[in-house]
Amino acid sequence: MDTPDSTSPLLSVRGICKRYGDRVALQDASFDLWPGEVLAVVGESGSGKSTLLNAVAARSAPDAGSVQFRGRDGALQDVFAMTEAQQRLLARTDWGFVHQNAADGLRMDVSAGANVGERLMGLGERHYGRLRSTAADWLQRVEIDPARIDDAPRTFSGGMRQRLQIARNLVTQPRLVFMDEPTSGLDVSVQARLLDMLRQLTRQMQLAAIIVTHDLAVARLLAHRMVVMQRGRVVESGLTDQVLDDPQHPYTQLLVSSVLQP
Template sequence: MKPSSSTPLLRVRGVAKRYGDQVALHEASFDLWPGEVLAVVGESGSGKTTLLNAIAARTAPDAGSVEFLGRDGLLQDVHTMSQAQQRLLARTDWGFVHQNPADGLRMDVSAGANVGERLMGLGERHYGRLRCTAEEWLQRVEIDPIRIDDAPRTFSGGMRQRLQIARNLVTQPRLIFMDEPTSGLDVSVQARLLDLMRQLTRQMHLAAIIVTHDLAVARLLAHRMMVMQRGRVVEAGLTDQVLDDPQHPYTQLLVSSVLQP
């Protein structure tokens, strides 16, 4: 998925985070290219969510840099941006899909309002266009447009997660972060959601970083993967290579399902 350009979409170098005496993240580094999906895997407490939050500018790292390729073709460290610049980035070029959809949705306003809110944040005020775009996106994530005026609290868990995806993708972002997006869903619902995410990332040439403990999710969605243990990246490479021929003992344990999530 690496394009001909020598500049990645995201460049992460030496990102580290401590909580008191505990090292939560130890000098993580990687590049992410446009249209590439990266899975970050490991058991609970491995540091994968800490890494995701540091990359997405939701928490500030203690060391290191996270540079994002702007539409002007220049890399800029997101942690040196102002809060206003970070907020603009978060509602335009970035999306963030939470493990619990209630954290990423406004539960008491309509499904259509949830999707249209990001567009309104960019200045769209025409009610007809907002409603039309919301209906289109509900269809794209396999929600019947007849539910456009229903609140997400009336939706099933799988529908809420699909609505959260629509809310994030409506602004045509270039990078989306996903934190355990299939966790807590029934197996059949997971399969449907994963198929949808695979379709959308390909159609939109969308780069994504997916945190998961589920290696099946990584195999289905990700071009590359990183394996984390105790705050360190212990193995990284093409997804099929890592899963079919794991080199690090911890990865070997994960693949053989000795460790439980």
């Protein structure tokens, strides 16, 4: 997979630290993300990968470190220097967040169309016909029958809910999406379909993404680069194929060998 070419990072993360009492959840985590690039954050349960994702996405404040995001005007913005209102606007426009459990990222009792249209309404769109037409178009793009536009997500299967959550996030044409174990808990065939769709959408939209996963096959399929976490630290990073085919850190070697063993 070719790494997207750009002169400046879209996101610059430096020295992120987070403690919960005596437990160090994150220690000096740093990385850059480039426009159109998909970065996988991998590691076993408890390695700090979801804590890192939530800190970078400004869903929980780190104890130290900085996150800078390049706005559409080309200027780097310090995310933690923003007001709450500015962070909320960023989360509704240039950013998206796909939860592991789709129910956490959807309004389960309103229609599929309303779930997709709600983010557009947050940007000021009020024309019912345009909202409905855009929602129907996005349902089709994520392989949901537009005839189900008025159905509530609680009537959908797990895979359909996850695809609807993705449509809800992408309808505002964000430049960066955070994904927390997006395929976890889904049947293998449903996972494969979802991954294929994600790969197509990130390419078509030149969308940057940070994907947290414990599944190295997901990382290989979707990600240009990856970072490997152990006990809250980034222990290895690099191009996905290089890290997986020639791991340097003993922990990464252990992760890769455990997948390869029958």
